Amino acid sequence: xxxxxxxxxxxxxxxxxxxxxxxxxxxxxxxxxxxxxxxxxxxxxxxxxxxxxxxxxxxxxxxxxxxxxxxxxxxxxxxxxxxxxxxxxxxxxxxxxxxxxxxxxxxxxxxxxxxxxxxxx
Amino acid sequence: xxxxxxxxxxxxxxxxxxxxxxxxxxxxxxxxxxxxxxxxxxxxxxxxxxxxxxxxxxxxxxxxxxxxxxxxxxxxxxxxxxxxxxxxxxxxxxxxxxxxxxxxxxxxxxxxxxxxxxxxxxxxxxxxxxxxxxxxxxxxxxxxxxxxxxxxxxxxxxxxxxxxxxxxxxxxxxxxxxxxxxxxxxxxxxxxxxxxxxxxxxxxxxxxxxxxxxxxxxxxxxxxxxxxxxxxxxxxxxxxxxxxxxxxxxxxxxxxxxxxxxxxxxxxxxxxxxxxxxxxxxxxxxxxxxxxxxxxxxxxxxxxxxxxxxxxxxxxxxxxxxxxxxxxxxxxxxxxxxxxxxxxxxxxxxxxxxxxxxxxxxxxxxxxxxxxxxxxxxxxxxxxxxxxxxxxxxxxxxxxxxxxxxxxxxxxxxxxxxxxxxxxxxxxxxxxxxxxxxxxxxxxxxxxxxxxxxxxxxxxxxxxxxxxxxxxxxxxxxxxxxxxxxxxxxxxxxxxxxxxxxxxxxxxxxxxxxxxxxxxxxxxxxxxxxxxxxxxxxxxxxxxxxxxxxxxxxxxxxxxxxxx
Amino acid sequence: xxxxxxxxxxxxxxxxxxxxxxxxxxxxxxxxxxxxxxxxxxxxxxxxxxxxxxxxxxxxxxxxxxxxxxxxxxxxxxxxxxxxxxxxxxxxxxxxxxxxxxxxxxxxxxxxxxxxxxxxxxxxxxxxxxxxxxxxxxxxxxxxxxxxxxxxxxxxxxxxxxxxxxxxxxxxxxxxxxxxxxxxxxxxxxxxxxxxxxxxxxxxxxxxxxxxxxxxxxxxxxxxxxxxxxxxxxxxxxxxxxxxxxxxxxxxxxxxxxxxxxxxxxxxxxx
Numbered sequence: 001x002x003x004x005x006x007x008x009x010x011x012x013x014x015x016x017x018x019x020x021x022x023x024x025x026x027x028x029x030x031x032x033x034x035x036x037x038x039x040x041x042x043x044x045x046x047x048x049x050x051x052x053x054x055x056x057x058x059x060x061x062x063x064x065x066x067x068x069x070x071x072x073x074x075x076x077x078x079x080x081x082x083x084x085x086x087x088x089x090x091x092x093x094x095x096x097x098x099x100x101x102x103x104x105x106x107x108x109x110x111x112x113x114x115x116x117x118x119x120x121x
Numbered sequence: 122x123x124x125x126x127x128x129x130x131x132x133x134x135x136x137x138x139x140x141x142x143x144x145x146x147x148x149x150x151x152x153x154x155x156x157x158x159x160x161x162x163x164x165x166x167x168x169x170x171x172x173x174x175x176x177x178x179x180x181x182x183x184x185x186x187x188x189x190x191x192x193x194x195x196x197x198x199x200x201x202x203x204x205x206x207x208x209x210x211x212x213x214x215x216x217x218x219x220x221x222x223x224x225x226x227x228x229x230x231x232x233x234x235x236x237x238x239x240x241x242x243x244x245x246x247x248x249x250x251x252x253x254x255x256x257x258x259x260x261x262x263x264x265x266x267x268x269x270x271x272x273x274x275x276x277x278x279x280x281x282x283x284x285x286x287x288x289x290x291x292x293x294x295x296x297x298x299x300x301x302x303x304x305x306x307x308x309x310x311x312x313x314x315x316x317x318x319x320x321x322x323x324x325x326x327x328x329x330x331x332x333x334x335x336x337x338x339x340x341x342x343x344x345x346x347x348x349x350x351x352x353x354x355x356x357x358x359x360x361x362x363x364x365x366x367x368x369x370x371x372x373x374x375x376x377x378x379x380x381x382x383x384x385x386x387x388x389x390x391x392x393x394x395x396x397x398x399x400x401x402x403x404x405x406x407x408x409x410x411x412x413x414x415x416x417x418x419x420x421x422x423x424x425x426x427x428x429x430x431x432x433x434x435x436x437x438x439x440x441x442x443x444x445x446x447x448x449x450x451x452x453x454x455x456x457x458x459x460x461x462x463x464x465x466x467x468x469x470x471x472x473x474x475x476x477x478x479x480x481x482x483x484x485x486x487x488x489x490x491x492x493x494x495x496x497x498x499x500x501x502x503x504x505x506x507x508x509x510x511x512x513x514x515x516x517x518x519x520x521x522x523x524x525x526x527x528x529x530x531x532x533x534x535x536x537x538x539x540x541x542x543x544x545x546x547x548x549x550x551x552x553x554x555x556x557x558x559x560x561x562x563x564x565x566x567x568x569x570x571x572x573x574x575x576x577x578x579x580x581x582x583x584x585x586x587x588x589x590x591x592x593x594x595x596x597x598x599x600x601x602x603x604x605x606x607x608x609x610x611x612x613x614x615x616x617x618x619x620x621x622x623x624x625x626x627x628x629x630x631x632x633x634x635x636x637x638x639x640x641x642x643x644x645x646x647x648x649x650x651x652x653x654x655x656x657x658x659x660x661x662x663x664x665x666x667x668x669x670x671x672x673x674x675x676x677x678x679x680x681x682x683x684x685x
Numbered sequence: 686x687x688x689x690x691x692x693x694x695x696x697x698x699x700x701x702x703x704x705x706x707x708x709x710x711x712x713x714x715x716x717x718x719x720x721x722x723x724x725x726x727x728x729x730x731x732x733x734x735x736x737x738x739x740x741x742x743x744x745x746x747x748x749x750x751x752x753x754x755x756x757x758x759x760x761x762x763x764x765x766x767x768x769x770x771x772x773x774x775x776x777x778x779x780x781x782x783x784x785x786x787x788x789x790x791x792x793x794x795x796x797x798x799x800x801x802x803x804x805x806x807x808x809x810x811x812x813x814x815x816x817x818x819x820x821x822x823x824x825x826x827x828x829x830x831x832x833x834x835x836x837x838x839x840x841x842x843x844x845x846x847x848x849x850x851x852x853x854x855x856x857x858x859x860x861x862x863x864x865x866x867x868x869x870x871x872x873x874x875x876x877x878x879x880x881x882x883x884x885x886x887x888x889x890x891x892x893x894x895x896x897x898x899x900x901x902x903x904x905x906x907x908x909x910x911x912x913x914x915x916x917x918x919x920x921x922x923x924x925x926x927x928x929x930x931x932x933x934x935x936x937x938x939x940x941x942x943x944x945x946x947x948x949x950x951x952x953x954x955x956x
Binding site: 238239240241242243244246303307308310311314315316341342343344345346348349350352353356357360361362363364366369370371372375378379647 | 705706707708713716721724727728730734735739742824884887888892
């Protein structure tokens with residue numbers, strides 16, 4: 001395996017094909033944080049923040065997802081190419097969603113009666 | 122060069138291996154083919170099934186053209202049959218032939234050879250992709266028996282959710298074919314990333330591999346969206362999910378966003394590998410180093426990325442908002458830039474080369490001419506105002522045939538003729554090869570250039586009846602289609618003949634400098650008997666014709682005998 | 686699918702040295718398998734991306750429907766299910782660790798726990814589905830829930846074309862505007878300011894069932910993969926020298942968790 005940082009100094013036997021062994025306490029800490037964040041997002045949904053509610057929920061979900069990716073899925077210890085592949089996929093989804101949204105939002109009012117939110121008066 | 126023993130003396134490095142152990146006779150029996158994990162055999166199996174679907178789609182095309190000889194009703198087929206016929210022609214040609222065409226057959230065969238690897242990264246997955254293709258194709262073709270689809274290959278809602286034909290079966294077949302395509306792309310990306318031998322750096326890779334790499338990116342990033350689109354369509358028909366049904370609050374235009382998010386990039390799945398083939402051929406048959414290597418390589422990636430940004434140009438008149446149409450129109454013009462970068466680099470490669478008009482080169486010249494027309498007429502359609510007039514006319518039909526046929530199929534034929542000696546160890550008849558290329562070129566232009574004229578006069582596409590004023594054009598177009606058909610029969614005959622009686626091919630019949638020419642024809646089971654030395658893939662001038670071996674040999678460095 | 690990518694590892698698994706003939710060494714093979722799996726995960730993201738796109742489009746065009754209809758979902762069950770999946774992800778990560786360290790019994794136990802948690806997730810999901818089914822809160826054409834009394838429909842057909850003086854009125858009806866060919870004519874626009882449910886509540890349930898359904902299918906596939914890993918672990922195939930299949934199955938399982946992490950707030954916690 002290439003020279004790579006093993007910050008936790010894993011005591012595990014390191015053979016070429018086994019990959020990085022994530023220390024137990026890191027995994028446990030991530031697990032605890034994920035559960036806490038789940039509780040937090042439920043609580044946050046109960047508070048009226050107006051338009052911010054969706055943003056807060058998505059922010060918390062993104063933090064959770066990042067934790068899973070970095071530690072459970074080993075991205076923190078792996079080659080950058082894997083993260084690049086994953087982020088590329090997210091960018092393509094973002095592209096798809098944003099343009100479809102831009103377009104449907106623009107034509108929704110005009111095309112189908114009753115379709116889409118009411119026109120601003 | 123390598124220590125490959127020349128069994129049939131006089132064929133140069135690697136030589137002809139027909140009489141020796143090679144991938145074709147390494148194992149025998151039908152089972153050894155059906156369960157093989159050898160990328161070369163899988164490539165050959167793909168070639169067989171893909172050419173069969175091409176043949177089937179071609180028959181449908183000829184039938185359609187025959188009907189269109191006359192404007193009114195026809196004894197040949199009813200209007201409904203006609204609708205089913207052009208749908209099947211489109212679906213078979215697109216999903217069964219053009220999309221897997223070059224990557225799965227030629228790519229599978231050549232990619233590891235060009236890379237200097239023993240196989241693709243996941244040989245079992247490769248075989249699985251092949252069987253997914255077969256399964257998907259059977260499902261899609263099965264719909265012919267159970268109620269051939271009449272929606273056009275685009276399956277637009279709401280018609281596709283209301284027609285009585287067996288849309289579910291066809292769509293399920295294409296869903297499976299999509300997985301085949303994804304796994305092929307995945308396999309190629311991993312192979313290129315991980316299996317390059319020492320010395321094979323990214324910028325020493327042949328440009329065909331850059332083309333395949335760009336294609337694989339699109340296959341991976343776009344095909345899943347087709348998957349979900351088709352699943353939604355199935356859910357719509359089977360369960361009444363209502364996503365695309367306005368009566369239930371759904372949005373049929375959204376279907377088009379979904380569909381074209383895949384299907385526009387899919388156009389580049391078809392053309393990028395074709396451009397890769399041309400990049401190889403143009404250098405070899407001009408006997409000159411490729412011009413602008415890194416520009417061609419990078420333009421492949423640029424095209425792959427840009428291909429995702431232009432899907433809305435299919436929806437200019439479908440109710441898309443003006444803002445999106447303007448954005449998409451602008452981005453569509455952007456695609457012309459990397460495409461033109463390639464064309465100009467090819468022309469610069471040919472400039473002052475010693476052009477050898479062998480059969481593959483005839484296809485290269487056809488490609489440059491036809492793809493030029495196809496690409497430029499794409500700009501007409503990308504312009505918003507002009508598109509309103511031309512949309513859904515024969516102009517569109519002519520445009521995409523110039524790109525898909527004039528581009529992809531011509532390059533496929535060029536590549537097939539170029540690698541044929543390597544694949545099967547035998548040469549085809551050069552004379553008949555040229556006749557075939559000429560017939561295809563003439564037939565194609567007669568068929569489709571006429572349609573440009575007809576379309577610009579407003580002839581609507583896909584209609585069973587047409588106005589009598591277009592009859593002359595339709596007749597001419599049909600005559601062209603028959604010439605084209607004859608051309609393909611000629612090609613089929615001499616290629617099959619060459620398999621049986623062809624002259625044994627040397628290791629390097631064309632003087633290519635890429636690695637696949639440095640092993641025997643056909644290659645041994647493990648591709649190379651010893652690891653080949655990686656050099657400049659376009660150093661074609663280092664290879665000279667040697668009459669004694671009947672092929673090209675590397676020009677000897679000073680003081681050494683040739684062919685050492 | 687995932688099985689295909691994972692199975693590649695097993696090509697090597699049957700060899701004593703775990704390395705297929707076309708790889709130079711075990712590391713190259715392991716890295717290739719991983720890259721292949723991540724690319725596969727990217728395609729999964731795009732597959733779900735389509736549904737997220739549908740979600741975004743319909744939520745932005747029918748915000749009132751989403752706010753109204755999400756109340757029919759049970760937030761408690763959703764939150765519990767999120768926790769269950771997170772726990773299963775944790776046990777999966779531990780299982781990969783156990784495989785890396787060559788602890789076979791631990792690996793078997795952890796894989797078993799992961800499967801049990803996955804089954805628990807599906808069980809809770811099943812309870813939720815059953816509830817919706819009983820109440821008729823289904824998708825599109827099958828939606829037949831008795832919602833609060835709906836407001837009197839506002840008759841809003843297309844206005845008749847006024848006949849100008851001295852002109853004969855066309856007998857041809859006005860063209861449908863846009864792709865509204867199948868839209869019910871005379872449907873009222875959004876019931877503004879009125880009490881009762883908004884129109885097109887079924888849109889939310891179509892999106893809900895599509896997203897959770899596709900996710901559920903992935904959970905089932907994951908359970909199958911995990912069971913297969915258990916069989917192979919039982920045969921003692923995995924150890925410090927060879928963990929690829931467990932590792933790749935783990936990646937797949939975490940992705941299933943990842944998608945649910947987004948589905949939960951998007952479907953259950955709308956405000």
